Amino acid sequence: MLAALLLVALLCPGARAQVADSGPPLEGEAYTAAEAAYKAFGQGDYEASAASAAEAVALRPDLLRLHLLLIDSLVAAGDLIRADLATKAASAAFTGNRDLEGRQASIRQRLAQRPASEGYKALEKGDAKAAVQAARSAVDYVPDSMSYRLLLLNAQLADNNLPGALATATEAIALDRANYVPLVWRGYINQRLGKRADAVSDFNAALAIPGLTATQQKNIRLISADAAMASGDFNAAIELLGSYSRTDPKVITRLTDAEGASQRRGVLRNNGNMPPPVQECSTTTSGVNCELEAPAVLSILTPVASPEEKAARETFEAKERAYRAERDKDYKSAIVEARKAVQLEPEVAASRLLLVNILMSAGRPAEAEVEATKAIDAGHSNAEIHAQRGYARAKLRNFRGTMSDWETALKRGLPPAQAHNVRLSLADAALASNEPMRAFARAPEIGREL
Numbered sequence: 001m002l003a004a005l006l007l008v009a010l011l012c013p014g015a016r017a018q019v020a021d022s023g024p025p026l027e028g029e030a031y032t033a034a035e036a037a038y039k040a041f042g043q044g045d046y047e048a049s050a051a052s053a054a055e056a057v058a059l060r061p062d063l064l065r066l067h068l069l070l071i072d073s074l075v076a077a078g079d080l081i082r083a084d085l086a087t088k089a090a091s092a093a094f095t096g097n098r099d100l101e102g103r104q105a106s107i108r109q110r111l112a113q114r115p116a117s118e119g120y121k122a123l124e125k126g127d128a129k130a131a132v133q134a135a136r137s138a139v140d141y142v143p144d145s146m147s148y149r150l151l152l153l154n155a156q157l158a159d160n161n162l163p164g165a166l167a168t169a170t171e172a173i174a175l176d177r178a179n180y181v182p183l184v185w186r187g188y189i190n191q192r193l194g195k196r197a198d199a200v201s202d203f204n205a206a207l208a209i210p211g212l213t214a215t216q217q218k219n220i221r222l223i224s225a226d227a228a229m230a231s232g233d234f235n236a237a238i239e240l241l242g243s244y245s246r247t248d249p250k251v252i253t254r255l256t257d258a259e260g261a262s263q264r265r266g267v268l269r270n271n272g273n274m275p276p277p278v279q280e281c282s283t284t285t286s287g288v289n290c291e292l293e294a295p296a297v298l299s300i301l302t303p304v305a306s307p308e309e310k311a312a313r314e315t316f317e318a319k320e321r322a323y324r325a326e327r328d329k330d331y332k333s334a335i336v337e338a339r340k341a342v343q344l345e346p347e348v349a350a351s352r353l354l355l356v357n358i359l360m361s362a363g364r365p366a367e368a369e370v371e372a373t374k375a376i377d378a379g380h381s382n383a384e385i386h387a388q389r390g391y392a393r394a395k396l397r398n399f400r401g402t403m404s405d406w407e408t409a410l411k412r413g414l415p416p417a418q419a420h421n422v423r424l425s426l427a428d429a430a431l432a433s434n435e436p437m438r439a440f441a442r443a444p445e446i447g448r449e450l
Contacts, residue, residue: 046077112141131155222294331362365395383412
């Protein structure tokens with residue numbers, strides 16, 4: 001009799017699972033099963049309670065209070081998956097019931113916690129695909145959770161699935177239009193997809209949300225400035241950040257880069273990319289709250305070289321290529337690069353000498369004589385060029401011209417070892433051209449060097 005009264009207390013008005021049910025009163029086997037379920041629940045044997053409650057529901061599916069007893073027993077037993085299934089079945093029969101809706105929300109919130117935790121862990125490990133799968137499971141359980149949708153969005157970004165992340169951001173915006181975070185994320189994604197106008201629209205919409213804190217507004221502006229600079233819209237970046245203190249390290253780095261690029265004092269080394277925002281989520285009394293922060297960045301402005309600096313670099317590189325090609329006996333390439341160096345700095349004797357030397361090494365003395373003569377006639381020669389023209393003329397059997405060049409080279413001054421070789425060659429040329437007196441004139445100098 002006492003058990004019956006207690007059972008009535010549970011299943012009738014005033015108890016936790018109570019709702020007004022229509023239909024015949026609970027009796028017979030269904031009553032017995034329900035009574036057993038209550039007793040087991042009271043004794044903490046929730047699995048037995050769930051088994052008896054399931055039996056009672058099968059006998060009297062028209063009674064909502066029995067469904068609620070089954071759901072509560074399964075939750076108490078820790079069998080959340082079966083509890084969710086039981087809630088689904090009851091919801092199909094009792095549409096719009098608040099008791100069922102409340103239980104279903106609670107059950108699914110608890111079911112979502114595990115895949116959400118797995119999603120965060122997978123992201124930390126760099127396993128983007130596992131993170132996407134886990135986050136999607138959490139969203140399926142609690143589709144109205146902003147934090148789970150943002151988890152899915154970040155997992156999709158890690159998986160480089162920009163179209164999927166864009167769709168998730170759009171769904172999150174519809175979920176809470178007063179939340180700036182999904183709007184900024186969509187702006188970032190649109191920027192990466194090359195949809196500049198859509199990105200600007202999203203960033204502006206985020207800035208227009210009422211009630212933003214000063215910190216939130218500044219971070220949105222910093223992120224929007226990153227997108228502007230990625231698009232080459234430096235004036236937009238300056239406009240976004242110009243009102244902030246230039247002592248703020250995040251502001252000054254971006255602002256200085258934008259100003260430098262706008263004034264053509266340098267170019268940005270960002271390849272059209274922007275750094276992603278940093279998302280931080282924390283648990284509060286009202287749930288999980290997520291914020292976005294602009295990342296700290298280093299300057300990406302590369303100063304533009306002056307025309308003189310650019311020419312000097314190009315000349316140096318041409319010479320280096322010429323030297324390498326000559327060492328590899330690739331004289332054709334060496335001559336091409338040496339001619340480039342002469343074109344870039346025609347007034348520099350060293351560049352002209354390089355070309356003459358390579359032509360001689362390539363066995364092209366006639367061309368070497370022509371280039372040496374050009375340098376001499378232009379007034380851009382030195383002793384070494386005269387000496388090299390002398391060797392070129394010797395190859396061409398022009399001994400008179402050879403001796404004249406070598407004598408000029410010796411007068412202008414050559415390094416000792418080179419001067420000694422030129423004197424010997426000059427003596428040989430003088431003897432070969434039947435001018436012994438010229439040869440004898442060099443004999444004392446040659447003797448002193450021996």
